[in-house]
């Protein structure tokens with residue numbers, strides 16, 4: 001009797017003959033499309049988030065607007 005590794009990802013009911021096939025399936029079908037479900041995957045997601053933060057202009061503009069806000073508050077005091 002061959003062991004069956006079934007994917008337990010939320011709506012997914014695929015099953016595989018090897019753990020490697022399951023890992024590949026999870027990466028391609030679940031992790032890469034950005035559907036975080038497991039703690040073990042959060043480290044990977046954070047790395048991707050860091051990369052997107054560095055290329056995001058929104059982060060810089062929010063920091064700048066905070067700096068302007070605190071400066072104007074100080075001038076009022």
Ligand SMILES: [Zn+2]
Pocket residue numbers: 007008009012013014025026029030
């Ligand atoms: Zn799956």
